[in-house]
Amino acid sequence: MNAPSAISARIRGAAEAVVRVSEIFGPTIQGEGALIGLPTVFVRTGGCDYRCSWCDSLHAVDSRYRADWKPMTSGAILDEVRRLSGDRPLTVTISGGNPAIQPLGDLIRQGHERGYRFALETQGSVSQDWFAELDMLVLSPKPPSSGMVTDWQALANCVAEASAGPRTVLKFVVFDEADYAFARDAASRFPALAVYLQPGNPIPEGAEAEHEAVDPDALMRRMEWLIDRVTADRWFEAHVLPQLHVLIWGNRRGV
């Protein structure tokens, strides 16, 4: 907790919620999903109740990076977002880890007062009453290739918490046929939600490898496969999108 925020919390007479933050960076564009191409600042929280086999953000998940996660008040996070954006409101993307395990209601309320908007990305394993205050909720249930098992009731609770508030969408990473079948099934359970599919981007083992260049041509062949799959099934409501940031910057962090 930095000094000015601690003081402001005391002045207000209540302890502000403290969020574990892995990184705050931007503005850059949102590289995937419903807001693809839109300038955003990312707030990545530390800690996750999942451990996906192909996680591309282990530095925000694995407890061996815990010392890098900074406890910050909502005020301190918003100060940093405002600094990065030159105090000009934009859409803040909150991701993780699983940001739904953090106390983020204060940040959203304080940001709204200054005109900022908030999109949150989570696997949908934990719901919070402050989901209703978001501008966008991206629910990204993890397919079989992740090694995780979806709790459908927990996911339904997330949809329900958000029902009166944000635009809620589903996003699926698809590595193979089993993942695709999972996405079809999950989407059919929530027919009112828009669907975004993205081909999986295999990360080589080890943190160092996160920085390695990717093969854009291989990624485009995976796009082609997924487009063929979706159009053959006449699944005309599903968007198929790559991870633009991976195409532009590889697996580099902070862009």
Next chain:
Amino acid sequence: MNAPSAISARIRGAAEAVVRVSEIFGPTIQGEGALIGLPTVFVRTGGCDYRCSWCDSLHAVDSRYRADWKPMTSGAILDEVRRLSGDRPLTVTISGGNPAIQPLGDLIRQGHERGYRFALETQGSVSQDWFAELDMLVLSPKPPSSGMVTDWQALANCVAEASAGPRTVLKFVVFDEADYAFARDAASRFPALAVYLQPGNPIPEGAEAEHEAVDPDALMRRMEWLIDRVTADRWFEAHVLPQLHVLIWGNRRGV
């Protein structure tokens, strides 16, 4: 006009509007702009009141291809769209050439009756009363690098015709600083409209060259430049998107 449609037109006691069609293909994904990633069937009309220096659809613009443009009734176009989509409704993208110089109101009405949705892309030089019946109107004024000059009153007329109906957005191709300045100016004239920017994709001279492979890395460097430009200006409402179909398939037609 094919025979069954001619008969149906006579039965209905009125001559159906005839549209000059360059090609109908899909389903594939929309590769750019507000509907990026969404499966769609493209109806590309023949003929254009513009002649952009970097036109990527000369086969639908240049009069030397006129013999390839097939006169089709709305019913015949819809029959082909239904055949391609397996009679399952989807979003039809109407582009050109400039589709706004064609009589498309009948097609939109007949398609709506069967659950199809319609997005139309035009430079905004010609407005039509049937714009109000579209689901999405993409206005793509051409920047200085095109060699064309925008008629701002004509563009405003397009926005006005569509005001009660479709979601209307602005899309700009940006090759250089002058194009970027044009986009900034045009967007400021219509602050209520969402903005989509895409880096220009230079097409080598000659129709044969349309099929040549593109350099994805060079396209990504242009994306990076445009993202830097937008974030440096804190133009946080503008989306920056590539042409996905070019990344996936190069400049090949019919995909």
